[in-house]
Amino acid sequence: MGFFVAQLLTGLANAAALFLVASGLSLIFGVTRIVNFAHGSLYMLGAYFGITLMNILPGAFGFWGSIVLSGLIVGLIGVIIEMFVLRPVYRAPELFQLVATFGVILVIQDLALLIWGAEDQLGPRAPGLKSVVRILGEPVPQYDLALIAITPFILLGLWWLIAKTRIGILVRAATQDREMVGALGVNQSWLFTGVFFLGSALAGLGGAIQLPKGGADLLMDLNIISAVFVVVVIGGMGSIPGAFVASVLISVLNVFGVSYIPQSTLVLMYVVMAVVLLIRPYGLFGREEKAGEHGQVGEPDRPIRPAGLVGRSFVAVLLIGLAAVPFLFSNFSQVLITDIIIACLFAASLQFILSTGGLVSFGHAAYFGGGAYAAALLVSYTETPMELAFLFAPLAAGLLAIVFGWFCIRLSGVYFAMLTLAFSQLIWSLVFQWYDLTGGDDGLVNIWPSEWLSGTTTYYYFTLIVGVGGIILLRHLNHAPLGYTLRATRDSARQAEATGINVNVVQWTAFAVAGALAGLAGGLFVFSKGSIFPNELEIGKSFDALIVVFLGGVKTLSGGVVGAAFMETIKDWLTRLEYWRLILGLVIIGVVIIAPDGIVGSLRKVSEKIGLRRTEEFMK
Amino acid sequence: MLEISGLNSFYGKAHILSDLEFSIDRGEVVALLGRNGAGKTTTMKSIMQIVRPRTGSITFEGTQIAGLPSHKVAQKGIGYVPEERRIFSDLTILENLEVGRQAPRNDTPTWTTDALFEIFPNLYERRHNRGKAMSGGEQQMLTIARTLMGNPKLLLLDEPSEGIAPVIVEQMAKTILRLKREGLTVIISEQNLHFAGIVADRAVIIESGEKKFDGSFGELEKHPEIRDAYLSV
Numbered sequence: 095m096g097f098f099v100a101q102l103l104t105g106l107a108n109a110a111a112l113f114l115v116a117s118g119l120s121l122i123f124g125v126t127r128i129v130n131f132a133h134g135s136l137y138m139l140g141a142y143f144g145i146t147l148m149n150i151l152p153g154a155f156g157f158w159g160s161i162v163l164s165g166l167i168v169g170l171i172g173v174i175i176e177m178f179v180l181r182p183v184y185r186a187p188e189l190f191q192l193v194a195t196f197g198v199i200l201v202i203q204d205l206a207l208l209i210w211g212a213e214d215q216l217g218p219r220a221p222g223l224k225s226v227v228r229i230l231g232e233p234v235p236q237y238d239l240a241l242i243a244i245t246p247f248i249l250l251g252l253w254w255l256i257a258k259t260r261i262g263i264l265v266r267a268a269t270q271d272r273e274m275v276g277a278l279g280v281n282q283s284w285l286f287t288g289v290f291f292l293g294s295a296l297a298g299l300g301g302a303i304q305l306p307k308g309g310a311d312l313l314m315d316l317n318i319i320s321a322v323f324v325v326v327v328i329g330g331m332g333s334i335p336g337a338f339v340a341s342v343l344i345s346v347l348n349v350f351g352v353s354y355i356p357q358s359t360l361v362l363m364y365v366v367m368a369v370v371l372l373i374r375p376y377g378l379f380g381r382e383e384k385a386g387e388h389g390q391v392g393e394p395d396r397p398i399r400p401a402g403l404v405g406r407s408f409v410a411v412l413l414i415g416l417a418a419v420p421f422l423f424s425n426f427s428q429v430l431i432t433d434i435i436i437a438c439l440f441a442a443s444l445q446f447i448l449s450t451g452g453l454v455s456f457g458h459a460a461y462f463g464g465g466a467y468a469a470a471l472l473v474s475y476t477e478t479p480m481e482l483a484f485l486f487a488p489l490a491a492g493l494l495a496i497v498f499g500w501f502c503i504r505l506s507g508v509y510f511a512m513l514t515l516a517f518s519q520l521i522w523s524l525v526f527q528w529y530d531l532t533g534g535d536d537g538l539v540n541i542w543p544s545e546w547l548s549g550t551t552t553y554y555y556f557t558l559i560v561g562v563g564g565i566i567l568l569r570h571l572n573h574a575p576l577g578y579t580l581r582a583t584r585d586s587a588r589q590a591e592a593t594g595i596n597v598n599v600v601q602w603t604a605f606a607v608a609g610a611l612a613g614l615a616g617g618l619f620v621f622s623k624g625s626i627f628p629n630e631l632e633i634g635k636s637f638d639a640l641i642v643v644f645l646g647g648v649k650t651l652s653g654g655v656v657g658a659a660f661m662e663t664i665k666d667w668l669t670r671l672e673y674w675r676l677i678l679g680l681v682i683i684g685v686v687i688i689a690p691d692g693i694v695g696s697l698r699k700v701s702e703k704i705g706l707r708r709t710e711e712f713m714k
Numbered sequence: 715m716l717e718i719s720g721l722n723s724f725y726g727k728a729h730i731l732s733d734l735e736f737s738i739d740r741g742e743v744v745a746l747l748g749r750n751g752a753g754k755t756t757t758m759k760s761i762m763q764i765v766r767p768r769t770g771s772i773t774f775e776g777t778q779i780a781g782l783p784s785h786k787v788a789q790k791g792i793g794y795v796p797e798e799r800r801i802f803s804d805l806t807i808l809e810n811l812e813v814g815r816q817a818p819r820n821d822t823p824t825w826t827t828d829a830l831f832e833i834f835p836n837l838y839e840r841r842h843n844r845g846k847a848m849s850g851g852e853q854q855m856l857t858i859a860r861t862l863m864g865n866p867k868l869l870l871l872d873e874p875s876e877g878i879a880p881v882i883v884e885q886m887a888k889t890i891l892r893l894k895r896e897g898l899t900v901i902i903s904e905q906n907l908h909f910a911g912i913v914a915d916r917a918v919i920i921e922s923g924e925k926k927f928d929g930s931f932g933e934l935e936k937h938p939e940i941r942d943a944y945l946s947v
């Protein structure tokens with residue numbers, strides 16, 4: 095009994111930081127409709143600022159003062175992000191905003207490294223709250239009790255602000271219809287900035303307040319963000335009480351998970367989230383989102399058309415060039431190009447659902463890694479011949495996508511994105527924690543191709559044929575009935591439904607196809623490397639794919655391929671730079687703001703301007 | 715008070731308003747008439763800068779408002795009552811009114827919730843209820859009241875009589891006439907010619923975003939062919 099209570103108290107104490115961060119994210123989302131991926135970075139900054147300040151300011155007053163100050167500083171940083179990164183993209187489609195916040199993550203990671211160094215820092219203990227209290231015989235840290243006491247006041251304070259003040263009324267009104275709020279004379283810019291300040295400050299407070307229980311390190315940002323998303327999605331996007339209930343739920347669940355089923359702690363969280371979303375698709379306290387109700391519809395897409403003569407000739411020349419590579423260049427370039435082709439196929443598969451289908455998946459790595467792991471497991475445990483195992487990669491990934499897709503496509507927008515993320519995290523945590531089967535962090539090794547396919551050059555040709563084949567298949571699908579109906583569902587689900595298209599089935603099919611082709615890329619990958627590790631399933635991998643498609647050009651057919659080829663080519667060179675994240679982050683933000691059409695889209699615009707290409711007439 | 719000239723507005727590539735031109739004097743009530751899709755709503759949204767006109771000038775009390783953000787336009791004293799009403803349904807009636815509140819101005823009457831509840835007694839009874847469960851007529855009253863909380867000098871009413879019961883329409887007409895007596899300038903978009911004739915001094919008729927007629931109701935009566943060509947009666 096004592097143990098049980100102690101566990102419960104630990105869970106409640108852990109909920110404090112999670113709630114602060116999650117309520118901030120929720121608040122920002124509610125008003126601005128932006129899912130701030132960099133919210134975890136603000137939490138991390140809160141922790142670092144907290145430590146720095148606590149080292150300067152003495153005593154209990156200094157300790158608590160540091161926490162508050164950290165919150166304020168991080169709030170101001172949030173304001174800077176809002177004014178310079180997000181303001182220019184409020185009217186842009188959701189994806190652009192998300193990508194911009196990815197850029198912010200990268201920038202903050204490197205700035206933190208620059209300022210505080212790579213070493214993990216231990217948080218100082220709270221003055222006066224350093225010992226433990228015995229409750230039913232079990233030791234409970236005093237600081238935990240302090241956190242448990244503080245959290246309800248923060249909840250109450252937020253509730254009062256939102257429910258009772260003019261600011262709160264405006265915030266709630268703007269959550270519903272910000273254009274109308276503007277037309278009634280309220281300066282939305284300041285409202286948004288204010289909300290961003292508050293939300294960011296909450297994240298900073300969360301980072302600083304958890305210091306005595308943890309510390310600060312450079313991985314905190316991404317570590318917390320998935321938990322925060324889970325919390326916000328379970329609680330309902332935009333709901334503060336929801337964030338509270340879900341924080342407590344998840345934290346308590348985690349604590350008990352650690353004691354009773356230690357292998358499943360990570361999995362558990364995502365399972366709970368999936369279950370909640372199944373029963374209540376918009377979270378416990380969330381409200382249904384209607385697509386497009388916030389005036390966020392971008393400019394209409396151009397009609398797609400098959401490549402012209404110039405395009406086809408260019409591709410033909412490129413392919414001949416690629417086929418000639420082994421005669422001209424070293425093994426190293428062949429390995430590099432193999433990687434590039436695999437990345438291109440992976441990006442193309444994401445682009446199919448993303449651009450053609452408007453389905454922003456945050457968890458596409460699940461199918462890449464899932465396919466790779468399926469093949470690797472078969473080879474490792476059943477000694478399946480490579481050819482068969484390779485075929486299994488797209489099959490297994492496709493199957494996975496069918497299962498996950500069934501859940502995901504019933505949601506739209508942010509909820510769709512979150513659920514895809516949750517499922518990919520589920521797969522990742524399964525692979526990561528099921529050590530006996532997957533080798534966990536050690537991965538699976540010795541997964542080599544059959545005799546007739548081994549050798550760098552042979553495998554290079556194999557990748558070239560399969561990879562390019564996959565990309566061409568995707569391209570053809572765009573011009574096939576599946577592609578047309580898919581675009582119809584993207585542009586207006588309701589109209590598509592009215593013309594007799596079964597929206598769910600079309601989206602589901604597309605999701606499965608994209609998953610299968612990502613799995614194909616995964617299959618190519620695992621046999622080219624001879625091994626597979628859980629990092630191929632990480633959030634980062636999914637984000638990379640989104641960034642690549644975005645850099646290439648979301649509203650184009652070839653953007654994913656071009657973006658992936660570009661990134662893979664410069665990655666080797668880029669990652670050698672000390673602060674490459676900073677550079678890449680700034681580039682991403684710059685692209686979002688200045689050239690949102692991406693590489694392909696911008697080239698197209700330029701060539702139209704100088705008359706190389708006819709401007710396309712549309713929407714007569 | 716308000717002068718519009720050479721106004722061109724677009725939705726994407728669709729040209730909606732072409733060289734629109736009209737003006738309204740202080741204290742006047744002008745009816746903006748035209749069929750479905752004629753561009754009445756777009757005109758109002760263009761004045762509010764919710765739709766950004768591509769070219770043209772809109773001056774309000776001598777200052778250019780084209781290009782200002784919407785909230786600045788509202789702060790200058792133009793109140794907008796949208797056709798779809800756009801009540802904040804999660805907020806109570808009192809909270810809805812609070813969103814519309816602006817600082818008093820010296821040259822127009824200052825509205826308080828009490829004064830508005832006097833005009834719209836139904837709202838008073840439900841002041842703590844959320845906007846969700848309101849009838850069309852109540853919603854329409856709430857939007858007007860919400861906009862009046864901003865103490866506007868010029869009121870843009872987009873089809874206030876649409877979709878509400880005849881009794882309420884009558885009440886609405888009385889309210890508008892009362893606002894006029896208080897010195898408010900009003901542009902009212904209407905399809906209901908009868909209603910417009912009761913409340914407005916002058917009619918401006920548009921069709922496909924172009925002005926076709928500008929004159930008194932008496933004049934309009936003398937030209938039934940205009941009425942038949944541009945209005946669905």
Ligand SMILES: Nc1ncnc2c1ncn2[C@@H]1O[C@H](COP(=O)(O)OP(=O)(O)OP(=O)(O)O)[C@@H](O)[C@H]1O
Pocket residue numbers: 725728730748749750751752753754755756757797905
């Ligand atoms: N958001 C939009 N995007 C594209 N076209 C639009 C949009 N809103 C209106 N239109 C078009 O602009 C034209 C003018 O519309 P508007 O709403 O201004 O007409 P209206 O006179 O107010 O009509 P109603 O009497 O039906 O309210 C119509 O042809 C309409 O189809």
Ligand SMILES: [Mg+2]
Pocket residue numbers: 754755756797872873
């Ligand atoms: Mg209209």
